[in-house]
Amino acid sequence: MSTSNQRPVVIVMIEDDEGHARLIEKNVRRAGVNNEIRHFADGTSALQFLRSSETTANGPLLILLDLNLPDMTGIDILTILKHHDRLKRAPVIVLTTTDDKVEIQRCYDLGCNVYITKPVDYDTFATAIRQLGLFLSVMQVPDA
Amino acid sequence: MTGMLAKSSAVRNEILMLILGFAALVGVAGASVWLVSKSDDFNRQVAVTLETKNEIVRTLSLTQDAETGQRGYLLTNEDRYLRPYRRAMEQIADHIRRLGELVAPEGPQRADFEALRAAVKVKFDELSETVGLSTSGKRDEALAIVMSDRGREAMQQVRQLVAQMTVREDRTLAERTDDAARLSNGLLAVVVLGLLIAGALAFVAQMLVRRQTRVLAAAQEELAQANQGLEAAVTERTSELLAANAEIQRFAYIVSHDLRAPLVNVMGFTSELDAARAVLKEQLDELTESVPDKIKPETREAVEVDLPEAIGFIRTSTSKMDRLINAILRLSREGRRVVTPESVSVSEMANGIAATLHQQTTAVGAEIVVDPAMPALVTDRLSIEQIFQNLIENAVKYLDPARPGRIEIRGRRIGPQVEYTIEDNGRGIDARDHERVFELFRRAGAQDKPGEGLGLAFVRASVRRLGGTISLTSEAGKGSSFHLTFPAVLRPQTETQAAA
Numbered sequence: 001m002s003t004s005n006q007r008p009v010v011i012v013m014i015e016d017d018e019g020h021a022r023l024i025e026k027n028v029r030r031a032g033v034n035n036e037i038r039h040f041a042d043g044t045s046a047l048q049f050l051r052s053s054e055t056t057a058n059g060p061l062l063i064l065l066d067l068n069l070p071d072m073t074g075i076d077i078l079t080i081l082k083h084h085d086r087l088k089r090a091p092v093i094v095l096t097t098t099d100d101k102v103e104i105q106r107c108y109d110l111g112c113n114v115y116i117t118k119p120v121d122y123d124t125f126a127t128a129i130r131q132l133g134l135f136l137s138v139m140q141v142p143d144a
Numbered sequence: 145m146t147g148m149l150a151k152s153s154a155v156r157n158e159i160l161m162l163i164l165g166f167a168a169l170v171g172v173a174g175a176s177v178w179l180v181s182k183s184d185d186f187n188r189q190v191a192v193t194l195e196t197k198n199e200i201v202r203t204l205s206l207t208q209d210a211e212t213g214q215r216g217y218l219l220t221n222e223d224r225y226l227r228p229y230r231r232a233m234e235q236i237a238d239h240i241r242r243l244g245e246l247v248a249p250e251g252p253q254r255a256d257f258e259a260l261r262a263a264v265k266v267k268f269d270e271l272s273e274t275v276g277l278s279t280s281g282k283r284d285e286a287l288a289i290v291m292s293d294r295g296r297e298a299m300q301q302v303r304q305l306v307a308q309m310t311v312r313e314d315r316t317l318a319e320r321t322d323d324a325a326r327l328s329n330g331l332l333a334v335v336v337l338g339l340l341i342a343g344a345l346a347f348v349a350q351m352l353v354r355r356q357t358r359v360l361a362a363a364q365e366e367l368a369q370a371n372q373g374l375e376a377a378v379t380e381r382t383s384e385l386l387a388a389n390a391e392i393q394r395f396a397y398i399v400s401h402d403l404r405a406p407l408v409n410v411m412g413f414t415s416e417l418d419a420a421r422a423v424l425k426e427q428l429d430e431l432t433e434s435v436p437d438k439i440k441p442e443t444r445e446a447v448e449v450d451l452p453e454a455i456g457f458i459r460t461s462t463s464k465m466d467r468l469i470n471a472i473l474r475l476s477r478e479g480r481r482v483v484t485p486e487s488v489s490v491s492e493m494a495n496g497i498a499a500t501l502h503q504q505t506t507a508v509g510a511e512i513v514v515d516p517a518m519p520a521l522v523t524d525r526l527s528i529e530q531i532f533q534n535l536i537e538n539a540v541k542y543l544d545p546a547r548p549g550r551i552e553i554r555g556r557r558i559g560p561q562v563e564y565t566i567e568d569n570g571r572g573i574d575a576r577d578h579e580r581v582f583e584l585f586r587r588a589g590a591q592d593k594p595g596e597g598l599g600l601a602f603v604r605a606s607v608r609r610l611g612g613t614i615s616l617t618s619e620a621g622k623g624s625s626f627h628l629t630f631p632a633v634l635r636p637q638t639e640t641q642a643a644a
Contacts, residue, residue, distance in 0.1 A: 017405055019409030020405070020408060068405070097405055098401065118408050122415040
């Protein structure tokens with residue numbers, strides 16, 4: 001991140017599909033974002049990490065969240081995050097295959113900051129991720 | 145089956161009983177009529193007997209009157225004593241004649257009557273002879289005739305005969321009176337019998353009617369129960385069907401949704417492959433310039449031809465698969481959408497659709513004719529619009545370029561239903577494809593127009609959701625007609641059940 005006087009933002013990616021995770025990471029890197037990316041394949045381990053005192057004490061977080069997870073839905077995780085005293089300020093970017101209007105609406109209602117549909121058309125997807133990377137490089141993330 | 149037979153034979157028996165009862169009643173009525181006429185006869189005979197007796201007695205009294213008059217005249221020689229005699233002389237012939245008519249033509253009474261007539265004649269001859277002699281002054285001769293006892297004997301004979309005849313008539317009268325009494329007793333008995341039969345008949349008929357009513361009521365109850373069972377069964381099936389339908393919708397949604405995730409990977413990593421190929425190609429180009437001998441032609445072909453071709457096929461296949469998945473997703477989403485019935489003017493709506501297609505129709509010289517008086521519907525506006533949009537667009541899309549296109553949209557009300565027809569003179573659909581065109585991803589005829597084979601599948605799913613049906617009449621090369629039938633008023637009840 002460009003802001004040198006802050007601790008670097010840690011990107012927490014909660015995504016059960018290894019392929020998607022890899023593609024997202026590749027494209028984020030291509031956009032020139034070199035922040036640490038912590039990848040979790042299920043909601044339980046992700047929440048365990050997020051709630052640990054070490055994490056809450058250590059620097060700002062940015063969360064990339066998939067809605068379809070094996071153990072719980074992304075909506076559940078979003079709800080938990082937005083009711084957590086410290087985590088509620090961490091920006092959440094929902095990245096999922098669903099373009100159902102009702103579901104998108106719900107995510108925004110719950111406090112999601114950005115919603116990105118994973119399109120099958122990869123170029124669009126890659127572009128979206130790269131733009132997200134650019135977005136990440138300029139945004140100010142509060143200290144969680 | 146046996147129950148029905150038993151029932152029908154019971155009905156036959158009942159009818160037979162009723163017929164027998166009525167026959168008995170008719171018999172009783174006939175008998176009483178006969179008896180009444182018979183008793184009339186008897187009464188007439190009794191009257192005859194009474195008159196006969198009366199005439200007999202009268203004959204005697206007239207004879208006595210005549211004798212009394214003769215005696216008085218002979219004693220007093222005064223004419224006024226002759227008055228009873230004269231009256232008797234005047235009347236006796238009539239009474240004898242009448243008596244002759246009344247007495248039976250044969251038998252002892254007739255014999256006695258003939259004797260009586262003779263005796264009366266002898267007596268009256270004697271009387272007139274003596275009166276005549278006395279009138280002409282020969283009183284002694286008259287007395288001599290009286291003294292001859294001729295008149296007295298005749299008189300005695302008359303008395304005796306009258307007594308005999310009277311007794312006989314009395315006997316006859318008694319007999320006839322007895323007969324009449326018996327007859328009227330019989331009549332009474334017959335009438336009582338008739339009443340009894342009528343009463344019995346009424347009782348039996350009422351019993352039959354009661355039984356029939358009971359049987360009917362039982363049958364009705366049975367029917368009502370059967371109906372209730374049927375209704376329950378229908379409700380149960382319907383809710384099962386709705387549940388199954390909802391299940392399929394959810395299934396389609398989940399499947400299509402989950403199919404997309406791997407597709408994202410296929411597409412993404414294909415692009416990664418392409419990016420890697422680009423890197424290889426760059427390196428290859430550099431090497432070609434510096435050390436051209438080291439590059440095998442197979443390597444160049446692999447990088448420049450084989451890889452792009454493979455990547456190209458993967459991409460077209462994935463994007464096609466993506467379109468299909470999107471189609472399923474759209475269908476299932478449409479199925480999950482809650483329909484909200486509202487009043488829709490179908491003519492107005494069809495005109496609106498025709499207007500949006502104006503450019504396309506004028507380009508091919510076609511026209512869309514909308515019946516301005518189509519019945520309105522209470523239904524889901526979005527769904528009905530999509531249905532008409534799809535069908536009209538299809539009609540425009542598949543017009544036959546050989547003739548000017550004409551698309552006609554009309555509607556009519558049939559009871560609680562409304563039928564709409566969208567008719568075109570386009571290329572038509574072969575009879576064996578009439579069912580197939582409604583299936584997902586299936587298309588008929590020459591595949592010269594873009595499309596996924598979704599439109600009609602989507603239309604049929606939507607029509608069914610609106611409680612309607614769709615059918616097709618078409619002949620290849622002539623044109624097609626799509627017939628839509630909807631309930632005039634869509635009840636949202638099935639939808640709330642589907643959502644539950």
